[in-house]
Amino acid sequence: MTATAALPFTAPAPHIIDAAVVRHHAGLRQRLMDRAFALAFRGLVYAQIWEDPVVDMQALDIQPGDRIVTIASGSCNALSYLVADPAQITAVDLNTAHIALGRLKQAAFTHLPDYAALRRFLIEADHRDNPATYASTLAPHLDEATRRYWQGRDAIGRRRIGGFARGIYRRGLLGHFIGAAHLLARAYGVDLRAVLAARDMAEQRAIFDATIAPLFDKAFIRWLTNQPASLFGLGIPPAQFDALAGDARMAHVLRARLEQLACGFPITDNYFAWQAFNRGYGRDADAPLPPCLQAAHYDTLRDRVGRVEWRHTSFTDHLRAQPAASVDRYILLDAQDWMDDAQLTDLWAQITRTARPNARVLFRTAAEETLLPGRVPDTILSRWAYDPAQARALVAADRSSIYGGLHLYRFAG
Known part of the structure; x- marks a missing residue:
């Protein structure tokens, strides 16, 4: 099968997303709304992640040698963390479209010839030649599932890779919103x-x-x-x-x-x-960009991009498969807002089990306050230190401005 052949795409397994979103003990109306959201969430949601990686890196104090686990989402932050020189980043996501996007961005850093080509593909992301560049330069290096996604068609019959000829940042659930x-x-x-x-x-x-x-x-x-x-x-x-x-x-x-x-x-x-x-990045040479797309970091990213791996799984299930004391930094985005008490406890039990000394956990919440006290047992939460004043300073510095709270927990042992 050639790299440009049309491939079917298998959508994310419904039960994976349903398990994360649907409140099975809620009333009928709430469950129906949850299932409607789960259905909408099975396609591409974010072409760009909406958490500020500069604030993240300041809070996390990433050190050379650190092992990071993060939620992939639009993948900009996972790639931007490479500026801080960690040893490994694992980006997990329940949404296979996000995994396909991350792997495509990774391939762009690895196989496009220079920054000008990267800029045309990932920053401008609306050049008519981008689908041909994908077919000739990127597709041969992608795994089958990723090619299947980008060479497949969306709900109205357009090839998904065509989004890079018409503005990928106008695509996805958020782009349409x-x-x-x-x-x-x-x-x-x-x-x-x-x-x-x-x-x-x-x-x-x-x-x-x-x-x-x-x-x-x-x-x-x-x-x-x-x-x-x-x-x-x-x-x-x-x-x-x-x-x-x-x-x-x-x-x-x-x-x-x-x-x-x-x-x-x-x-x-x-x-x-x-x-x-x-509805897209600015075109001027000095327009603001995520760290991973800035010209000053291009050589660094290209050298380190192989340190990122993408996994289609939940955060908790990924940690469950890791050895004890094996992870240094955890970035949960706002995923905990979706979780019930049992899911939160399971997640933090695995975070605590896998945390190395001085580990840090960063997450955002829709509301201003941290959601963990009273929901995660004190036997787990007491092993982590939290500073409310620092949390207020962090969220005030987050340029995305869409969250009420940004919280940092430090492992106390």
Whole structure:
């Protein structure tokens, strides 16, 4: 079979995602909503991960020789951690589309001839020659499952690799959600891209207050954002929706998070804002990018990219197969917001068993507070140190601005 032949793609096994998302002891309506989210989550969700790797690396203090386990998601962070020179990174994910994306990005670093080619494929990601570059240069080096995904077709019959000719960052569940948000804003006469023209943070604030903030006072938007299914595109399952909203209307929560994204950091330094307001990275040579895509780190990434491995499994199941005292750093993203108490306890039992001395665990939550006390037994949690003040400082520095909490736990032994 040639590298360019059309291949069928087997979607993620439904029971794997269902087990992580569906609250089986909840009421019927909640279970139906959970299953609807699980169905949506089986395709590509994130072409770019939405956690700030610079903050991650500062908090984790990655050392040469460290072994890291992280959730893959859009894979930018797993690759960016290579800048800190760990010995090994294992990126796990329940979503096979994310695994296929990570392996494709890894192949791009390994087999494309130079940074200009990498930029065209992974940063601009909309060049008409990219599918041909994939077929000639990347596909021959990919495993069959990854080729099967990219050479297969999406729900409307388009070849998935064609996304790199039309803007991969506009694809996936999140990409479509952001596109829909732009369309909705335009229906009210607002161009969300306007904030990118701001010359300083004062102008960012003025544009947001005058044009974007009033959208959240519209009756339809208040109603729409209060429907859990409307936020599936953000990768927010119904259980996390409840934690995110709390006692407030979701429109108020989203307004505050978007305000931080638009106004909390200089636009010139925040590639998350460019993804939200531009639907892709900026094209200027000095436009902000994740560490893994910056020209200054290209040679380093190309030399170290073989240290990353991708596994289609759950975080807990991967750790269960590892030896005791074998992992230094754990990055859970916001996955714990999906978990019940039994799942959290199982996960932290495996983290504690596999933790090396001085190990660190980093995770995000929709709500501001850490979710572990009272849910994970003290016999496990007492072996970990946590600083609430540090957590507040970390989340304030996170340029993605979409989470309420960013938490660091240190292994005390």
